[in-house]
Amino acid sequence: MGWNRHSEAFLELNFRAMITRLPALLASTLRLALRADRRAARTVLVTQVAQGLAQAVSLLAVNSVLGRLLGDGTMEERLRGAAPALVTVAAVALASALLRAASVYAAGRLEPKVERVATELYLERAAAVELAAIEDHAFHKLLDTARYGAASARRMIAYGSRVVNAMISLVAAAGVLTVLHPVLLPLLMTMTLPSAWSALTNARRRYASFHTWVQHARAGHLIGDLLTEPGAAPEIRVHGVGPFLLRHFRAMAETAETEQARLARLAARTGLVAAVWTGLATVTTYATLGGLLLAGAMALSVAGTAVLAIGTGSASLNTLVLEVNQLHEEALFVGDLERLYVEAAERAIPVGGLPLPDDPREIRFENVTFRYPGDATRPALDDVSLTLPLGGIVALVGENGSGKTTLVKLLAGLYKPERGRILWDGVDAAAADRRLLAERIAMVAQDFKRWPFTARVNVVLGRPSAPVSEERLAESVAEAGAEPVIADLPRGLDTLLARHFSGGHELSGGQWQRLGIARAAYRRGRILVVDEPTAALDARAEVEVFDRIRALADSGQTVVLITHRLASVRHADLVHVLDQGKLVESGAPDELLAAGGLYAELYALQADQFSAPLAPPAGEVPAPRPG
Numbered sequence: 001m002g003w004n005r006h007s008e009a010f011l012e013l014n015f016r017a018m019i020t021r022l023p024a025l026l027a028s029t030l031r032l033a034l035r036a037d038r039r040a041a042r043t044v045l046v047t048q049v050a051q052g053l054a055q056a057v058s059l060l061a062v063n064s065v066l067g068r069l070l071g072d073g074t075m076e077e078r079l080r081g082a083a084p085a086l087v088t089v090a091a092v093a094l095a096s097a098l099l100r101a102a103s104v105y106a107a108g109r110l111e112p113k114v115e116r117v118a119t120e121l122y123l124e125r126a127a128a129v130e131l132a133a134i135e136d137h138a139f140h141k142l143l144d145t146a147r148y149g150a151a152s153a154r155r156m157i158a159y160g161s162r163v164v165n166a167m168i169s170l171v172a173a174a175g176v177l178t179v180l181h182p183v184l185l186p187l188l189m190t191m192t193l194p195s196a197w198s199a200l201t202n203a204r205r206r207y208a209s210f211h212t213w214v215q216h217a218r219a220g221h222l223i224g225d226l227l228t229e230p231g232a233a234p235e236i237r238v239h240g241v242g243p244f245l246l247r248h249f250r251a252m253a254e255t256a257e258t259e260q261a262r263l264a265r266l267a268a269r270t271g272l273v274a275a276v277w278t279g280l281a282t283v284t285t286y287a288t289l290g291g292l293l294l295a296g297a298m299a300l301s302v303a304g305t306a307v308l309a310i311g312t313g314s315a316s317l318n319t320l321v322l323e324v325n326q327l328h329e330e331a332l333f334v335g336d337l338e339r340l341y342v343e344a345a346e347r348a349i350p351v352g353g354l355p356l357p358d359d360p361r362e363i364r365f366e367n368v369t370f371r372y373p374g375d376a377t378r379p380a381l382d383d384v385s386l387t388l389p390l391g392g393i394v395a396l397v398g399e400n401g402s403g404k405t406t407l408v409k410l411l412a413g414l415y416k417p418e419r420g421r422i423l424w425d426g427v428d429a430a431a432a433d434r435r436l437l438a439e440r441i442a443m444v445a446q447d448f449k450r451w452p453f454t455a456r457v458n459v460v461l462g463r464p465s466a467p468v469s470e471e472r473l474a475e476s477v478a479e480a481g482a483e484p485v486i487a488d489l490p491r492g493l494d495t496l497l498a499r500h501f502s503g504g505h506e507l508s509g510g511q512w513q514r515l516g517i518a519r520a521a522y523r524r525g526r527i528l529v530v531d532e533p534t535a536a537l538d539a540r541a542e543v544e545v546f547d548r549i550r551a552l553a554d555s556g557q558t559v560v561l562i563t564h565r566l567a568s569v570r571h572a573d574l575v576h577v578l579d580q581g582k583l584v585e586s587g588a589p590d591e592l593l594a595a596g597g598l599y600a601e602l603y604a605l606q607a608d609q610f611s612a613p614l615a616p617p618a619g620e621v622p623a624p625r626p627g
């Protein structure tokens with residue numbers, strides 16, 4: 001995976017590589033900023049450059065003041081001579097303050113916009129990838145790490161502008177030092193190197209640790225969320241799951257703490273070594289200055305300016321090293337984000353393709369094999385060939401795990417076959433326009449989404465791309481038999497269906513199911529896929545829902561029905577029976593019953609449950625038969 005390669009590349013990073021990559025980092029920060037807010041980005045850039053230049057001018061002016069004050073003449077003459085330079089120092093200080101204020105304001109406007117733009121891109125790309133990518137754990141890890149990229153992009157603005165500022169003032173200080181004495185510049189570098197090394201070493205450790213521990217942190221958050229999530233609350237209380245989850249949460253948090261402690265210990269050690277090195281370098285620098293003064297090789301005014309320039313220079317160099325390092329660290333996270341953009345684009349649902357027939361007569365699965373990613377064992381669908389004639393009810397039957405849901409997911413284009421083809425009147429779905437394919441399908445999945453929005457939104461999300469139609473909404477609610485559900489809600493269709501929000505309301509499983517069917521009906525897809533539509537319904541509601549499904553089919557709507565209630569399958573025009581991913585029988589319900597295969601066996605098992613006499617309770621001896 002991309003992130004792995006990337007993390008290794010970072011671990012090999014050294015100071016030289018960091019400096020060589022600086023222009024590219026600054027350019028990418030600028031690009032992001034310009035994309036978010038062109039005007040604010042320009043203001044930040046201009047004010048930072050101007051502040052750096054102001055520092056250079058200030059240093060030169062101070063040099064001139066010192067030269068005048070320590071030069072020849074009476075004190076009054078020297079002061080008068082220094083006055084213009086002093087005025088310059090004051091003017092530059094005022095200009096710097098104004099520039100800083102402008103920069104703070106512009107950066108304050110720019111930073112949240114950069115984060116928003118980066119986040120929007122992230123969410124947009126993540127929502128557009130294939131389902132298989134979302135289910136792929138490696139891609140999910142990239143999604144996790146890239147999430148931090150947007151906040152990093154925001155911080156890069158501040159670091160980037162400070163780097164520009166520090167670079168310019170460093171160039172000014174270095175220029176002044178080189179003019180004063182050639183030995184001063186190398187001394188300045190020696191004083192700053194230790195902090196560069198220490199910052200780089202610590203950043204490298206932090207980043208490597210982040211990548212190693214990101215999954216662990218995610219699992220920790222997941223456990224924390226489970227403890228407060230309403231869906232898990234009943235089991236936590238009745239089964240006493242709380243202490244179990246808490247124990248795991250604590251264990252995970254403690255492991256994370258140990259890692260933090262390890263990093264802190266290493267950082268303290270590195271910091272100490274760097275401090276000793278800096279101390280020695282500082283002593284050497286000032287001893288050299290003293291030596292030059294003693295030997296008469298340097299004037300006092302020059303030494304004074306040198307001390308100031310070394311102060312400014314080492315501060316700038318320190319800032320530069322720290323900020324470049326921070327910039328680099330953030331850039332690595334932004335790098336994750338950019339990699340996600342690229343990978344998400346590669347795994348995006350393709351746009352365009354062959355047109356599909358408006359009113360196809362049949363859909364054919366030809367030798368379709370499909371295996372879930374990472375699941376090398378038995379394929380979920382194994383060489384399945386079948387026909388789904390349109391304009392009636394086709395039922396998919398089979399025991400748990402036989403591949404029924406997988407088959408309809410392939411039909412809906414959510415996965416691609418590993419082998420074989422799915423033909424819509426001869427057009428291969430793999431080459432078809434996926435938007436058109438989805439357009440033709442409405443789906444009530446087993447675990448359809450219970451959106452935490454109002455009942456109205458829950459229905460119209462069946463076709464969010466079209467303007468809301470009240471008429472269609474009312475029809476869909478009626479078709480799904482959801483009218484009593486809506487009538488019972490305190491604010492009807494405008495009731496919020498999220499109990500953990502104030503004014504929110506919760507529906508029962510069966511009520512939700514009717515709303516799910518209403519949503520699919522609102523979509524008006526040519527093919528309605530219903531996966532276990534009555535699992536949560538009472539006996540009366542079940543009969544009612546199947547009656548409605550039949551009515552839909554009678555009006556020309558194609559229904560692909562997955563159900564374990566074989567009594568309801570009797571009304572299907574065609575039944576396909578799956579077993580362990582293979583198609584084992586196909587035919588009309590009566591034919592299959594007569595054939596005495598798997599369908600007939602499952603049917604008999606269900607029928608027997610009603611007709612068989614109750615077994616005597618365990619331990620009870622049946623009464624002896626007379627005679």
Ligand SMILES: Nc1ncnc2c1ncn2[C@@H]1O[C@H](COP(=O)(O)OP(=O)(O)OP(=O)(O)O)[C@@H](O)[C@H]1O
Pocket residue numbers: 135372373375380398399400401402403404405406407
């Ligand atoms: N997202 C997934 N990732 C990996 N394996 C999966 C996934 N979904 C299903 N499977 C596996 O594929 C096989 C077929 O599952 P599928 O959900 O299609 O069966 P089904 O016939 O619909 O079962 P049920 O009647 O229980 O709903 C099962 O072995 C299941 O474990």
